[in-house]
Amino acid sequence: MTNAWDERKKALENEYFHKKEQEIIDKMKNDAEETLAHNYSKGRCPKCGEKIEPMTFRDVPLDRCPGCGGVWLGPNDLRILAEKDHRTWFDRWFHADNQETSDQEV
Numbered sequence: 462m463t464n465a466w467d468e469r470k471k472a473l474e475n476e477y478f479h480k481k482e483q484e485i486i487d488k489m490k491n492d493a494e495e496t497l498a499h500n501y502s503k504g505r506c507p508k509c510g511e512k513i514e515p516m517t518f519r520d521v522p523l524d525r526c527p528g529c530g531g532v533w534l535g536p537n538d539l540r541i542l543a544e545k546d547h548r549t550w551f552d553r554w555f556h557a558d559n560q561e562t563s564d565q566e567v
């Protein structure tokens with residue numbers, strides 16, 4: 462009887478410490494990933510790792526990735542764009558993207 466209880470207690474303790482350990486490992490992993498992502502994404506596309514190219518769209522500086530065609534907006538960039546033309550900028554963006562010309566001269 463006592464042995465079974467001890468075993469159970471031990472198992473619970475192990476479980477507790479295992480969980481704690483896992484939490485610490487997860488936290489370390491997250492921190493490391495964040496740091497890595499932060500360093501890596503400096504001038505790099507977070508999606509494909511290609512070197513991003515600065516560009517200007519409607520007077521807003523953006524980062525565009527030639528690798529996957531992704532465009533990276535900061536929170537301010539998005540706000541500025543949205544304020545500039547809150548209904549159609551997105552349409553125009555895609556329009557410009559397809560036509561490759563129209564918005565370049567604006």
Ligand SMILES: [Zn+2]
Nearest residue numbers: 506509526529
């Ligand atoms: Zn990319």
